[in-house]
Amino acid sequence: MKNIAILCSGGDVSGMNAALKRFVDYAFDQGMRPFFVENGYEGLIDNKISAAAYSDVAGIISIGGTKIRTSRSERFKESSYRQIALENLREHGITGLVVLGGDGSFKGMQKLSEECNDIGFIGIPSTIDNDIAGTQYCLGVDTALNAIRVAIDSIRDTASSFGRAFVIEVMGRECGYLALVSALTSGAEMCLIPEVPYNLEVYKEEFLEEKEQGRSYFIAIVSEALKNTEQIVQWFEEEIAIESRMTVLGHIQRGGIPTVHDRLMAFHFVTTAIDALREGIKSTVVCYDDGMFLCKDIKDVAFKKYMIDEDLLALGKEFESPQHKQV
Ligand code: ATP
Numbered sequence: 001m002k003n004i005a006i007l008c009s010g011g012d013v014s015g016m017n018a019a020l021k022r023f024v025d026y027a028f029d030q031g032m033r034p035f036f037v038e039n040g041y042e043g044l045i046d047n048k049i050s051a052a053a054y055s056d057v058a059g060i061i062s063i064g065g066t067k068i069r070t071s072r073s074e075r076f077k078e079s080s081y082r083q084i085a086l087e088n089l090r091e092h093g094i095t096g097l098v099v100l101g102g103d104g105s106f107k108g109m110q111k112l113s114e115e116c117n118d119i120g121f122i123g124i125p126s127t128i129d130n131d132i133a134g135t136q137y138c139l140g141v142d143t144a145l146n147a148i149r150v151a152i153d154s155i156r157d158t159a160s161s162f163g164r165a166f167v168i169e170v171m172g173r174e175c176g177y178l179a180l181v182s183a184l185t186s187g188a189e190m191c192l193i194p195e196v197p198y199n200l201e202v203y204k205e206e207f208l209e210e211k212e213q214g215r216s217y218f219i220a221i222v223s224e225a226l227k228n229t230e231q232i233v234q235w236f237e238e239e240i241a242i243e244s245r246m247t248v249l250g251h252i253q254r255g256g257i258p259t260v261h262d263r264l265m266a267f268h269f270v271t272t273a274i275d276a277l278r279e280g281i282k283s284t285v286v287c288y289d290d291g292m293f294l295c296k297d298i299k300d301v302a303f304k305k306y307m308i309d310e311d312l313l314a315l316g317k318e319f320e321s322p323q324h325k326q327v
Contacts, residue, residue: 003093004277005049007037008070009101009108012254013126013140015262016066016100021057022270023098028054030274035094039069040101041076041108044085049092061263064143064255066100076108079115086116096120096277098270100139102127106285106302113283113298120277123285123298124269128253131175133304134296135287139269142261144171144253145181151249152186156219163216165236165244169229170221171253177308178253179223180316190220191319192232195308198320200235207240218242268293 006023008016020036027034036056038048060067075081089097097119099109106123113121125132128144148170159166168188172178176193183191189207192198207218218236222229229246236244258266265288272286272293284295285302308316 002032002095002278003035004032004096004098004274005035005037005089005092005094006068006098006100007040007044008066008068008126009040009099009105010070010072011102011127012065012070013128013138013262014064014143014254014256014258015139015266016070016126017057017060017063018258018263018266019100019124019126019139019270020052020067021061022267023274024052024054024057026271026274030278032274032278035092036068037097040071041073041085041105042071043069044088045073045075045081047088047091049088049094062257064258070101072104073108079111082112082115085112086119089119094119096122098273098277099123100126102129102138103132103302106132106298110283110298110302120281121283122273122276122281122295123301124273125285125287125301128178129172129175130177131173131306132301133306134285134301135289136309137265137288139266140254140258140262141178142259142265143256144178145185146259147253147256148178148182148249149186151247151252152182152188152219152221155247156186156217159217159219162243165218165220165233165240165242167220167222167229167233167236167244167246169224169246169248171249172223172225174225175306175308176223176225177312179221180308180312180319183221183319184315186219186221188219188221190218190232191222191316192220192226192228193223193316194225195313196316196320200239204239211240211242
Protein backbone atom coordinates (compact mmCIF):
# COMPACT_ATOMS: atom_id res chain seq x y z
CA MET A 1 0.00 0.00 0.00
CA LYS A 2 1.31 3.46 -0.94
CA ASN A 3 1.64 5.99 1.89
CA ILE A 4 0.94 9.61 0.93
CA ALA A 5 0.94 12.77 3.05
CA ILE A 6 -0.47 16.28 2.89
CA LEU A 7 0.55 19.57 4.52
CA CYS A 8 -0.51 23.23 4.45
CA SER A 9 2.16 25.94 4.14
CA GLY A 10 2.13 29.76 4.04
CA GLY A 11 -1.16 31.63 4.50
CA ASP A 12 -4.25 29.60 5.30
CA VAL A 13 -7.24 29.78 2.94
CA SER A 14 -10.83 28.64 3.18
CA GLY A 15 -11.16 25.36 1.33
CA MET A 16 -8.08 23.73 2.85
CA ASN A 17 -10.27 21.61 5.13
CA ALA A 18 -12.36 20.48 2.18
CA ALA A 19 -9.07 19.49 0.52
CA LEU A 20 -8.06 17.48 3.61
CA LYS A 21 -11.38 15.65 3.59
CA ARG A 22 -11.06 14.77 -0.07
CA PHE A 23 -7.45 13.71 0.49
CA VAL A 24 -8.41 11.18 3.14
CA ASP A 25 -11.53 9.91 1.38
CA TYR A 26 -9.95 9.56 -2.06
CA ALA A 27 -6.67 8.09 -0.79
CA PHE A 28 -8.53 5.26 0.97
CA ASP A 29 -10.73 4.85 -2.09
CA GLN A 30 -7.60 4.37 -4.21
CA GLY A 31 -6.06 1.87 -1.81
CA MET A 32 -3.53 4.33 -0.39
CA ARG A 33 -2.78 5.22 3.24
CA PRO A 34 -3.18 8.98 3.98
CA PHE A 35 -0.97 10.87 6.46
CA PHE A 36 -1.21 14.41 7.84
CA VAL A 37 1.81 16.64 8.45
CA GLU A 38 0.84 19.13 11.13
CA ASN A 39 2.09 22.74 11.00
CA GLY A 40 3.52 22.89 7.48
CA TYR A 41 7.25 22.61 6.84
CA GLU A 42 7.92 23.22 10.54
CA GLY A 43 6.00 20.04 11.33
CA LEU A 44 7.85 18.18 8.60
CA ILE A 45 11.13 19.05 10.32
CA ASP A 46 9.72 18.22 13.78
CA ASN A 47 8.27 14.90 12.56
CA LYS A 48 4.66 15.85 13.29
CA ILE A 49 3.47 13.22 10.86
CA SER A 50 0.62 10.86 11.66
CA ALA A 51 -1.75 8.50 9.89
CA ALA A 52 -5.11 10.09 9.07
CA ALA A 53 -8.50 8.46 9.54
CA TYR A 54 -11.99 9.19 8.26
CA SER A 55 -12.88 10.47 11.73
CA ASP A 56 -10.19 13.18 11.44
CA VAL A 57 -12.04 14.86 8.61
CA ALA A 58 -15.62 14.38 9.78
CA GLY A 59 -17.46 17.69 9.93
CA ILE A 60 -14.58 19.92 8.80
CA ILE A 61 -15.74 20.65 5.25
CA SER A 62 -17.65 23.77 6.28
CA ILE A 63 -14.89 25.25 8.43
CA GLY A 64 -12.36 27.85 7.21
CA GLY A 65 -8.62 27.70 7.92
CA THR A 66 -6.90 24.35 8.21
CA LYS A 67 -7.36 21.64 10.81
CA ILE A 68 -3.73 20.51 10.44
CA ARG A 69 -2.46 24.09 10.87
CA THR A 70 0.04 25.93 8.70
CA SER A 71 3.32 27.79 9.23
CA ARG A 72 6.10 29.77 7.64
CA SER A 73 9.43 28.12 8.30
CA GLU A 74 12.80 29.83 8.18
CA ARG A 75 14.52 26.55 9.09
CA PHE A 76 13.15 24.89 5.97
CA LYS A 77 15.19 27.27 3.81
CA GLU A 78 18.32 25.50 5.06
CA SER A 79 19.34 22.28 3.36
CA SER A 80 20.26 20.57 6.64
CA TYR A 81 16.68 20.92 7.92
CA ARG A 82 15.26 19.73 4.61
CA GLN A 83 17.39 16.60 5.01
CA ILE A 84 15.73 16.00 8.38
CA ALA A 85 12.32 16.53 6.76
CA LEU A 86 13.11 13.93 4.09
CA GLU A 87 14.28 11.42 6.70
CA ASN A 88 11.02 11.92 8.61
CA LEU A 89 8.98 11.23 5.47
CA ARG A 90 11.03 8.08 4.81
CA GLU A 91 10.59 6.92 8.41
CA HIS A 92 6.82 6.81 7.76
CA GLY A 93 7.27 5.13 4.40
CA ILE A 94 5.79 8.11 2.60
CA THR A 95 6.37 8.14 -1.14
CA GLY A 96 4.22 11.12 -2.11
CA LEU A 97 3.61 14.54 -0.54
CA VAL A 98 0.87 17.04 -1.40
CA VAL A 99 1.66 20.68 -0.52
CA LEU A 100 -1.16 23.22 -0.21
CA GLY A 101 0.42 26.67 -0.43
CA GLY A 102 1.53 29.62 -2.51
CA ASP A 103 4.56 30.10 -4.71
CA GLY A 104 6.94 30.35 -1.73
CA SER A 105 5.79 26.93 -0.56
CA PHE A 106 6.31 25.56 -4.07
CA LYS A 107 9.85 26.92 -4.17
CA GLY A 108 10.50 25.04 -0.93
CA MET A 109 8.90 21.92 -2.40
CA GLN A 110 11.09 22.20 -5.49
CA LYS A 111 14.22 22.31 -3.33
CA LEU A 112 13.07 19.23 -1.45
CA SER A 113 12.42 17.36 -4.68
CA GLU A 114 15.87 18.25 -6.03
CA GLU A 115 17.40 16.70 -2.93
CA CYS A 116 15.77 13.28 -3.20
CA ASN A 117 14.77 10.67 -5.77
CA ASP A 118 12.44 8.41 -3.83
CA ILE A 119 9.51 10.76 -3.05
CA GLY A 120 7.07 12.49 -5.40
CA PHE A 121 5.84 16.04 -4.67
CA ILE A 122 2.78 17.85 -5.91
CA GLY A 123 1.55 21.36 -5.14
CA ILE A 124 -2.00 22.68 -4.99
CA PRO A 125 -2.18 26.48 -5.48
CA SER A 126 -3.75 27.86 -2.32
CA THR A 127 -3.63 31.60 -1.78
CA ILE A 128 -6.34 34.26 -1.74
CA ASP A 129 -4.10 36.57 -3.80
CA ASN A 130 -4.67 34.46 -6.96
CA ASP A 131 -1.13 35.40 -7.97
CA ILE A 132 0.38 32.07 -9.04
CA ALA A 133 1.53 31.80 -12.65
CA GLY A 134 0.18 28.90 -14.69
CA THR A 135 -3.16 28.55 -12.94
CA GLN A 136 -6.28 30.64 -13.44
CA TYR A 137 -7.55 29.75 -9.98
CA CYS A 138 -6.08 29.30 -6.52
CA LEU A 139 -7.97 27.67 -3.70
CA GLY A 140 -9.59 30.19 -1.34
CA VAL A 141 -10.05 33.03 -3.83
CA ASP A 142 -13.82 32.70 -4.18
CA THR A 143 -14.39 32.69 -0.42
CA ALA A 144 -12.13 35.74 -0.05
CA LEU A 145 -13.99 37.58 -2.82
CA ASN A 146 -17.29 36.85 -1.12
CA ALA A 147 -15.96 38.09 2.23
CA ILE A 148 -14.88 41.31 0.52
CA ARG A 149 -18.24 41.62 -1.22
CA VAL A 150 -20.11 41.37 2.08
CA ALA A 151 -17.85 44.04 3.59
CA ILE A 152 -18.23 46.43 0.65
CA ASP A 153 -22.01 45.98 0.54
CA SER A 154 -22.17 46.88 4.23
CA ILE A 155 -19.88 49.86 3.81
CA ARG A 156 -22.01 51.12 0.94
CA ASP A 157 -24.97 51.36 3.34
CA THR A 158 -23.15 53.69 5.69
CA ALA A 159 -21.39 55.59 2.87
CA SER A 160 -24.72 56.44 1.27
CA SER A 161 -26.41 57.25 4.60
CA PHE A 162 -23.71 59.73 5.60
CA GLY A 163 -22.71 60.94 2.15
CA ARG A 164 -19.07 59.97 2.51
CA ALA A 165 -16.28 58.53 0.43
CA PHE A 166 -14.98 55.18 1.66
CA VAL A 167 -11.55 53.99 0.62
CA ILE A 168 -11.36 50.23 1.12
CA GLU A 169 -7.99 48.49 1.07
CA VAL A 170 -7.97 44.86 0.00
CA MET A 171 -5.23 42.25 0.12
CA GLY A 172 -3.28 40.87 -2.83
CA ARG A 173 0.37 41.54 -2.06
CA GLU A 174 1.78 42.62 -5.46
CA CYS A 175 -1.31 41.52 -7.38
CA GLY A 176 -4.47 43.55 -8.02
CA TYR A 177 -6.75 40.60 -8.81
CA LEU A 178 -8.84 40.71 -5.60
CA ALA A 179 -9.20 44.49 -5.80
CA LEU A 180 -10.17 44.52 -9.46
CA VAL A 181 -12.77 41.74 -9.25
CA SER A 182 -14.19 43.23 -6.04
CA ALA A 183 -14.44 46.72 -7.55
CA LEU A 184 -16.13 45.45 -10.70
CA THR A 185 -18.64 43.25 -8.89
CA SER A 186 -19.55 45.77 -6.20
CA GLY A 187 -20.06 48.71 -8.53
CA ALA A 188 -17.23 50.77 -7.02
CA GLU A 189 -16.50 54.20 -8.48
CA MET A 190 -12.74 53.87 -8.20
CA CYS A 191 -10.28 50.97 -8.38
CA LEU A 192 -6.55 51.40 -8.01
CA ILE A 193 -4.31 48.41 -8.71
CA PRO A 194 -0.70 48.04 -9.91
CA GLU A 195 -1.70 46.51 -13.26
CA VAL A 196 -3.96 49.34 -14.49
CA PRO A 197 -2.52 52.84 -14.92
CA TYR A 198 -4.67 55.57 -13.38
CA ASN A 199 -4.76 59.32 -13.39
CA LEU A 200 -6.19 61.08 -10.34
CA GLU A 201 -6.82 64.20 -12.42
CA VAL A 202 -9.19 62.22 -14.63
CA TYR A 203 -10.95 60.84 -11.58
CA LYS A 204 -11.19 64.33 -10.11
CA GLU A 205 -12.86 65.74 -13.20
CA GLU A 206 -15.36 62.87 -13.28
CA PHE A 207 -16.13 62.85 -9.59
CA LEU A 208 -16.66 66.61 -9.35
CA GLU A 209 -19.02 66.46 -12.29
CA GLU A 210 -20.90 63.54 -10.72
CA LYS A 211 -21.13 65.47 -7.44
CA GLU A 212 -22.65 68.38 -9.35
CA GLN A 213 -25.21 65.98 -10.74
CA GLY A 214 -26.14 64.77 -7.27
CA ARG A 215 -23.81 61.92 -6.34
CA SER A 216 -23.44 61.97 -2.58
CA TYR A 217 -20.96 59.16 -1.88
CA PHE A 218 -18.10 57.19 -3.44
CA ILE A 219 -16.67 53.72 -2.98
CA ALA A 220 -12.98 53.33 -3.83
CA ILE A 221 -11.19 49.96 -3.81
CA VAL A 222 -7.43 50.15 -3.43
CA SER A 223 -4.97 47.28 -3.62
CA GLU A 224 -2.60 46.98 -0.66
CA ALA A 225 0.19 46.67 -3.23
CA LEU A 226 0.04 50.41 -3.95
CA LYS A 227 0.59 51.40 -0.32
CA ASN A 228 -1.30 54.66 -0.88
CA THR A 229 -4.65 54.06 0.85
CA GLU A 230 -4.24 56.92 3.34
CA GLN A 231 -3.21 59.31 0.57
CA ILE A 232 -6.35 58.47 -1.39
CA VAL A 233 -8.51 59.23 1.67
CA GLN A 234 -6.78 62.61 1.89
CA TRP A 235 -7.25 63.14 -1.84
CA PHE A 236 -11.02 62.68 -1.49
CA GLU A 237 -11.11 65.17 1.39
CA GLU A 238 -8.99 67.79 -0.34
CA GLU A 239 -9.76 67.43 -4.05
CA ILE A 240 -13.34 66.16 -4.04
CA ALA A 241 -14.32 68.00 -0.85
CA ILE A 242 -16.12 65.06 0.69
CA GLU A 243 -15.77 63.57 4.17
CA SER A 244 -13.80 60.34 3.80
CA ARG A 245 -13.04 57.21 5.76
CA MET A 246 -10.56 54.38 5.34
CA THR A 247 -11.30 50.67 5.91
CA VAL A 248 -8.49 48.15 5.77
CA LEU A 249 -10.21 44.78 5.44
CA GLY A 250 -7.16 42.79 6.58
CA HIS A 251 -7.43 39.21 7.71
CA ILE A 252 -11.23 38.91 7.52
CA GLN A 253 -10.50 38.23 3.84
CA ARG A 254 -8.68 34.98 4.68
CA GLY A 255 -11.22 33.17 6.83
CA GLY A 256 -14.86 32.23 6.82
CA ILE A 257 -17.07 29.41 5.68
CA PRO A 258 -15.71 28.11 2.35
CA THR A 259 -18.00 28.73 -0.60
CA VAL A 260 -19.41 25.87 -2.65
CA HIS A 261 -16.99 26.82 -5.42
CA ASP A 262 -13.95 26.49 -3.15
CA ARG A 263 -15.13 23.14 -1.77
CA LEU A 264 -15.61 21.80 -5.28
CA MET A 265 -12.29 23.19 -6.49
CA ALA A 266 -10.58 21.59 -3.49
CA PHE A 267 -12.05 18.22 -4.49
CA HIS A 268 -10.86 18.57 -8.10
CA PHE A 269 -7.36 19.77 -7.14
CA VAL A 270 -6.85 16.93 -4.66
CA THR A 271 -8.25 14.25 -6.98
CA THR A 272 -5.84 15.32 -9.72
CA ALA A 273 -2.95 15.42 -7.22
CA ILE A 274 -3.56 11.91 -5.92
CA ASP A 275 -3.99 10.53 -9.44
CA ALA A 276 -0.63 12.09 -10.36
CA LEU A 277 1.09 10.65 -7.28
CA ARG A 278 -0.31 7.22 -8.12
CA GLU A 279 1.21 7.54 -11.57
CA GLY A 280 4.59 8.36 -10.03
CA ILE A 281 5.26 12.06 -10.75
CA LYS A 282 8.46 13.60 -9.37
CA SER A 283 7.62 17.27 -8.80
CA THR A 284 4.70 19.17 -10.24
CA VAL A 285 1.81 21.57 -9.48
CA VAL A 286 -1.88 21.05 -10.25
CA CYS A 287 -3.13 24.03 -12.25
CA TYR A 288 -6.60 25.06 -13.37
CA ASP A 289 -6.41 26.17 -16.98
CA ASP A 290 -9.31 26.77 -19.36
CA GLY A 291 -11.65 24.51 -17.44
CA MET A 292 -9.15 21.69 -16.99
CA PHE A 293 -6.99 20.47 -14.14
CA LEU A 294 -3.46 19.86 -15.38
CA CYS A 295 -0.11 19.07 -13.81
CA LYS A 296 2.51 21.66 -14.75
CA ASP A 297 6.23 21.75 -14.22
CA ILE A 298 7.01 23.66 -11.06
CA LYS A 299 9.42 25.92 -12.97
CA ASP A 300 6.46 27.21 -15.01
CA VAL A 301 4.57 28.01 -11.84
CA ALA A 302 6.69 29.12 -8.89
CA PHE A 303 9.38 30.91 -10.85
CA LYS A 304 7.23 32.90 -13.26
CA LYS A 305 5.45 36.20 -12.82
CA TYR A 306 1.68 36.01 -12.62
CA MET A 307 -0.29 38.28 -14.96
CA ILE A 308 -4.01 39.03 -14.59
CA ASP A 309 -5.72 37.68 -17.69
CA GLU A 310 -6.41 40.02 -20.58
CA ASP A 311 -10.22 39.71 -20.50
CA LEU A 312 -10.36 40.78 -16.89
CA LEU A 313 -7.93 43.64 -17.48
CA ALA A 314 -10.10 44.77 -20.40
CA LEU A 315 -13.06 45.02 -18.01
CA GLY A 316 -10.82 47.03 -15.68
CA LYS A 317 -10.24 49.64 -18.40
CA GLU A 318 -13.29 51.47 -17.11
CA PHE A 319 -11.17 52.46 -14.11
CA GLU A 320 -8.34 53.71 -16.29
CA SER A 321 -10.55 56.41 -17.80
CA PRO A 322 -13.77 56.46 -15.79
CA GLN A 323 -16.72 57.62 -17.84
CA HIS A 324 -19.17 60.08 -16.43
CA LYS A 325 -22.11 58.15 -15.00
CA GLN A 326 -25.59 59.64 -14.84
CA VAL A 327 -26.66 59.88 -11.23
P1 ATP B 1 1.17 32.89 0.72
O1 ATP B 1 0.87 33.23 -0.71
O2 ATP B 1 -0.04 32.66 1.53
O3 ATP B 1 2.13 33.84 1.39
P2 ATP B 1 3.42 31.16 0.28
O4 ATP B 1 3.52 29.69 0.11
O5 ATP B 1 3.88 32.01 -0.87
O6 ATP B 1 1.92 31.45 0.69
P3 ATP B 1 5.73 31.90 1.86
O7 ATP B 1 5.80 32.46 3.23
O8 ATP B 1 6.33 32.68 0.75
O9 ATP B 1 4.19 31.59 1.60
O10 ATP B 1 6.42 30.46 1.85
C1 ATP B 1 6.01 29.47 2.77
C2 ATP B 1 7.20 28.71 3.23
O11 ATP B 1 7.82 28.05 2.11
C3 ATP B 1 8.31 29.53 3.84
O12 ATP B 1 8.06 29.87 5.19
C4 ATP B 1 9.50 28.59 3.70
O13 ATP B 1 9.48 27.61 4.70
C5 ATP B 1 9.22 27.92 2.35
N1 ATP B 1 9.98 28.62 1.30
C6 ATP B 1 9.67 29.76 0.66
N2 ATP B 1 10.63 30.11 -0.24
C7 ATP B 1 11.59 29.16 -0.13
C8 ATP B 1 12.86 28.93 -0.75
N3 ATP B 1 13.33 29.76 -1.70
N4 ATP B 1 13.58 27.84 -0.39
C9 ATP B 1 13.11 26.99 0.55
N5 ATP B 1 11.94 27.15 1.18
C10 ATP B 1 11.19 28.20 0.85
